[in-house]
Amino acid sequence: MNTRSSWADLAANSAAESTNAGSSANNGSVGTTSGNAPTRPTYVPPHLRNRAASSDPPAAANSGPASSNDRSGYGGGSRWGVPRNDYRGGYGGGRGGWGNRGGWDRGREREVNPFGDDDETEKPLSEQENTGINFDAYEDIPVETSGDNVPPPVNTFADIDLGDALNQNIRRCKYVKPTPVQRHAIPISLAGRDLMACAQTGSGKTAAFCFPIISGIMKMQDQSAQRPPRGARTVYPLALILSPTRELSMQIHEEAKKFSYQTGVKVVVAYGGAPIHQQLRELERGVDILVATPGRLVDLLERARVSLQMIKYLALDEADRMLDMGFEPQIRKIVEQMDMPRPGLRQTMLFSATFPKEIQRLASDFLATYIFLAVGRVGSSTDLIVQRVEFVYEPDKRSHLMDLLYAQRENGVQGKQALTLVFVETKKGADSLEHWLCINGFPATSIHGDRSQQEREQALRSFKTGNTPILVATDVAARGLDIPHVAHVVNFDLPNDIDDYVHRIGRTGRAGNSGLATAFFNEGNASLARPLSELMQEANQEVPDWLARYASRPSFGGGKNRRSGGGRFGGRDFRRDSTFSRGNSDYYGGGSSGGYGSSGGYGGGHGPGVTSAWD
DNA sequence: AAAAAAC
Numbered sequence: 001m002n003t004r005s006s007w008a009d010l011a012a013n014s015a016a017e018s019t020n021a022g023s024s025a026n027n028g029s030v031g032t033t034s035g036n037a038p039t040r041p042t043y044v045p046p047h048l049r050n051r052a053a054s055s056d057p058p059a060a061a062n063s064g065p066a067s068s069n070d071r072s073g074y075g076g077g078s079r080w081g082v083p084r085n086d087y088r089g090g091y092g093g094g095r096g097g098w099g100n101r102g103g104w105d106r107g108r109e110r111e112v113n114p115f116g117d118d119d120e121t122e123k124p125l126s127e128q129e130n131t132g133i134n135f136d137a138y139e140d141i142p143v144e145t146s147g148d149n150v151p152p153p154v155n156t157f158a159d160i161d162l163g164d165a166l167n168q169n170i171r172r173c174k175y176v177k178p179t180p181v182q183r184h185a186i187p188i189s190l191a192g193r194d195l196m197a198c199a200q201t202g203s204g205k206t207a208a209f210c211f212p213i214i215s216g217i218m219k220m221q222d223q224s225a226q227r228p229p230r231g232a233r234t235v236y237p238l239a240l241i242l243s244p245t246r247e248l249s250m251q252i253h254e255e256a257k258k259f260s261y262q263t264g265v266k267v268v269v270a271y272g273g274a275p276i277h278q279q280l281r282e283l284e285r286g287v288d289i290l291v292a293t294p295g296r297l298v299d300l301l302e303r304a305r306v307s308l309q310m311i312k313y314l315a316l317d318e319a320d321r322m323l324d325m326g327f328e329p330q331i332r333k334i335v336e337q338m339d340m341p342r343p344g345l346r347q348t349m350l351f352s353a354t355f356p357k358e359i360q361r362l363a364s365d366f367l368a369t370y371i372f373l374a375v376g377r378v379g380s381s382t383d384l385i386v387q388r389v390e391f392v393y394e395p396d397k398r399s400h401l402m403d404l405l406y407a408q409r410e411n412g413v414q415g416k417q418a419l420t421l422v423f424v425e426t427k428k429g430a431d432s433l434e435h436w437l438c439i440n441g442f443p444a445t446s447i448h449g450d451r452s453q454q455e456r457e458q459a460l461r462s463f464k465t466g467n468t469p470i471l472v473a474t475d476v477a478a479r480g481l482d483i484p485h486v487a488h489v490v491n492f493d494l495p496n497d498i499d500d501y502v503h504r505i506g507r508t509g510r511a512g513n514s515g516l517a518t519a520f521f522n523e524g525n526a527s528l529a530r531p532l533s534e535l536m537q538e539a540n541q542e543v544p545d546w547l548a549r550y551a552s553r554p555s556f557g558g559g560k561n562r563r564s565g566g567g568r569f570g571g572r573d574f575r576r577d578s579t580f581s582r583g584n585s586d587y588y589g590g591g592s593s594g595g596y597g598s599s600g601g602y603g604g605g606h607g608p609g610v611t612s613a614w615d
Numbered sequence: 616a617a618a619a620a621a622c
Contacts, residue, residue, distance in 0.1 A: 244619065244620075245619065245620080246619095246620085271620090271621095272620065272621050272622085273620095273621090276621090276622085293619090293620060293621090294619095294620060294621090295619090295620040295621040295622090296620080296621060296622095297621095298620090298621070299621050299622070300621095302621095321619085326618075326619060326620080327619075327620075330620070425616085425617065425618085426616090426617060426618080427617085427618075448618080448619095449618065449619060449620085474617080474618060474619085475617080475618050475619075476618070476619065478618095495617095496616085496617085500618095
């Protein structure tokens with residue numbers, strides 16, 4: 001049963017209405033430019049814009065005075081009257097505060113139950129809200145592996161020897177059967193092979209690298225593995241999991257703690273922005289798996305509080321992000337210039353939803369002979385995420401967003417605002433949009449790198465609980481974060497990089513559920529027109545005519561669009577345009593299982609390869 | 616050009 005998220009559907013409906021309310025069908029924004037949309041800018045001030053084309057949902061609000069502030073009427077006196085209410089709710093109460101809220105458990109007996117079900121009471125409904133993966137959406141997924149002697153996939157967790165304790169945690173997590181990435185990646189990891197995996201976040205990636213790590217560490221403990229003397233307060237984790245943002249590290253930590261409950265495997269997280277003392281204390285109490293962001297880890301390494309010399313497992317989440325220009329030196333320092341065992345002496349696993357070939361090339365430095373795994377999107381294409389692109393001139397963006405949010409609220413369940421994640425380009429822009437939404441009666445908060453870590457975590461918590469169902473975010477929230485029930489992702493400012501777009505819209509339509517993604521496009525995004533239009537086509541989305549025209553404009557065919565060169569984008573085109581490098585690579589000799597028919601896989605990691613997991 | 620990541 002392909003259960004579609006009701007919130008997302010509502011959001012989709014309301015957005016559709018809103019679009020129609022705006023003006024013509026293919027141009028939801030500027031009323032007076034209807035058909036030929038973008039080419040002829042005719043700016044209509046926001047307060048005049050929606051007057052002419054009044055229609056159903058916004059009608060009531062539109063009857064207000066024609067001032068640019070009239071939108072405050074949307075929320076005035078309503079239940080959303082409290083602006084910035086994300087500051088309430090205290091610190092200890094939530095689930096994500098840092099520190100050892102877990103208490104003072106010394107041994108495994110006193111380990112805090114991360115499932116919160118000590119009495120083993122079944123909580124089917126609430127649990128399913130959190131973990132209910134729509135497995136049927138995974139049925140038809142294309143999967144391709146390449147490399148030598150690829151271990152065959154498994155169909156059930158029972159087919160894998162993960163150990164009793166871990167199996168019990170899998171049951172507690174209500175994981176009935178492995179997702180595609182798990183079916184393939186877990187046997188590969190258990191076989192001790194290095195792995196580069198493309199898989200949509202939210203399709204079970206974290207478990208895919210955590211299960212083998214935990215299982216492997218348990219076996220090492222059985223053999224009472226010798227660890228160096230714990231002198232000088234240095235700790236020696238056996239596994240390191242790196243991720244590009246603090247919140248993602250926290251999330252991985254939370255997940256990993258569930259998976260390792262009562263296994264005796266200790267998971268510790270370390271990230272910046274939080275007092276280091278608590279993290280040090282946690283480390284001193286023992287660590288097998290260290291989850292960390294790069295900066296704080298380097299700090300810990302330089303203080304010699306952590307040594308990597310016992311590392312047996314290295315996992316990079318969002319690996320392409322970790323190896324882009326901003327991060328690469330730091331990652332190289334950690335992986336290559338400290339005391340980490342070399343490739344081959346450790347097991348390395350790289351995961352990401354996107355994997356541009358040039359990043360794959362960098363990444364191969366970290367890997368011994370490895371297997372490449374590409375798992376298609378849930379539902380085999382983006383049909384679980386309805387993507388819309390609307391032409392919106394810069395000055396109209398705010399009022400257009402209001403239109404969407406207002407209509408969404410009107411159609412929401414019990415008048416509640418569906419969770420809406422709004423991406424902007426800059427931190428300043430995030431602050432200003434958040435403030436503007438709040439003073440106009442929309443319960444918004446924001447997350448970006450200039451906010452304190454406390455504020456960031458509180459904002460995320462407040463969004464997740466629906467307390468502030470609108471979250472304005474920079475790209476800090478673009479990757480990896482698993483927020484259930486995000487009905488709508490709005491690209492208020494489109495990113496310059498199509499991969500960032502892929503990650504952003506992946507915040508909705510999670511775990512096989514549906515979602516809606518709306519992008520505001522204008523001439524400033526011209527360089528994205530082609531890759532965006534290609535992505536949407538391949539995802540069976542409707543590409544507006546005006547966008548197709550933009551995409552076909554020769555001036556934007558190549559130069560400006562980043563590292564791409566011409567029609568860079570995505571794995572699909574590469575493969576389908578037979579850009580196969582005809583297998584000269586050492587890494588891709590054979591062993592292809594499943595997948596796109598018999599064409600024999602991609603080019604190798606050093607040649608033109610898969611750049612995206614979206615197929 | 617911006618964002619992220621240590622103090």
